[in-house]
Every structure is written in structure tokens, then in C-alpha cells.
Amino acid sequence: MRTGKLLATEQDRNGTSVAIRHIDEIADSPVVSFFLKHLAKLIDNGFALQLVAGTNRHQAVYAEIDGVIVGHIVYEYLEQPVRTAWITLSAIDENYKRRGIYTMLHRHFELRIRAAGAKKIASSVHVNNLARQASCEKVGMVPIYYRMEKEL
Secondary structure, three states: OOOOEEEEEEEOOOOOEEEEEEEOOOOOOOHHHHHHHHHHHHHHOOOOOOOOOOOOOOEEEEEEEOOEEEEEEEEEEEOOOOOEEEEEEEEEOHHHOOOOHHHHHHHHHHHHHHHOOOOEEEEOOOOOOHHHHHHHHHOOOOOOOOOOOOOO
């Protein structure tokens, strides 16, 4: 199993050492089980999901404490109309929230994607996922359109 390249080691709000890592392809990496666990949680909560499998283009910036993944931002690049880093799924383990870990991850995520030539960050967020909406706003993301649907 492959591990990601160490980008930085930082302290969270509790003074715990957090390793921030990046991996170019999440397949066969320790990120997969954390990703699937949090994807299942979104499904259980009834949040709409985008198709995430099959591209082999997903990368991740993730956080580890004592070798255990406690958060990640999984993303891929879309090229139309400009190079955009599309966040597929971001999550922080329930036991590590409110410690500044998402802010750390997002800072390093932005550094990576800027260096790769990205001009935008985008993500789908379910209308009822208030926690995700708040985390997006905290890092400067704003809603640009709403998708409207009707069940038949």
C-alpha cells in the first residue's frame, strides 16, 4: 500500500502533531478506507452524491495523527472551461473536528493546486449539508448556482 508524500507537520488546536500528506492517485492508498467510510456516512444522511468511481484521476491531501488518517480532501482536475480542482469528497473524522485540521488541509490543498495551474476550486454540496456549506464558506468558497430537481 502506497503512502503519500509528506507536505508538512503542523500542530492542531490541541497541540497534537498532524502530518499533512499528498498522494497523486488514491487507488491502493490508505486514503481509500477513510474515503469509503465517509462516503457511506453521506449516503446514510441522504445527501446526493456525484459519480466518483472509475476515473483513476483522484488525488488527495490528507491528515494523519500517529499514522491514522483523520481527514482528507479528495479531488480531481477538470479542464473545461479552465483548469478546476473539483473536490469530490472532504471529511474530518468525528473525533478530530473543531481542531483546525480542515483549515490546515485546505491551505495545503490550495498550495498544491495553484502550483498545478488550477484557476478555480469547485464542489457539489447538498442543500441539507449545512456543515459542508459552512466549511466551504470558511475557506472562501461561495455558491454560484443551484440545481433544482423534481422526483417523478
